[in-house]
Amino acid sequence: MTDNSLRTVTVERTAPGRFVATNVRGGTIAFGTGSDADDTAFTPVELLLAALGGCTAVDVDVATSRHAEPTRFTVTVSGNKVNDELGNRLTDLAVAFSVAFADGEGADRARAILPRAVKTSHDRLCTVSRTVEIGTPVTSTVEDA
Structure with missing residues (x-):
């Protein structure tokens, strides 16, 4: 594999059942368990x-x-x-x-x-x-x- 073939994201817990994924360019996406009816996160x-x-x-x-x-x-x-x-x-x-x-x-x-x-x-x-x-x-x- 070459250096430019590696793809990485980091996932961090932000609250119970809530997480944020961050890519190497600094982009983020929040997600969670979807267990709460009011939770619209993916x-x-x-x-x-x-x-x-x-x-x-x-x-x-x-x-x-x-x-x-x-x-x-x-x-x-x-x-x-x-x-x-x-x-x-x-x-x-x-x-x-x-x-x-x-x-x-x-x-x-x-x-x-x-x-x-x-x-x-x-x-x-x-x-x-x-x-x-x-x-x-x-x-x-x-x-x-």
Whole structure:
């Protein structure tokens, strides 16, 4: 691995059931358990769904918007949370694109490449969905115990 291949975020507890993730550029996102009805913060599962949709959305946006700006670009990501002999996990993950372009030659090109862009992102480009599908092992350790 090269120095620029490492990706890191730091997660810190801010209150009971509340956390903030910080990336190396200083960006932050708050999240929590979602156990409080008034808690609108994302849960870790929702962040995973957002990462799946966001990763492919970025790839598809780059490919299509060079030809035309979309008039609608929505990605809906869903999955069923199950608890079985394998433990807690999501099944039936689905990423659905709803993208529209105005009329015109560039828009026609963007519409034409949209299915290929979604497939290419899913099959080769999106690090998040590729990692989930391949099943990369996760190591958890305790430091300074």
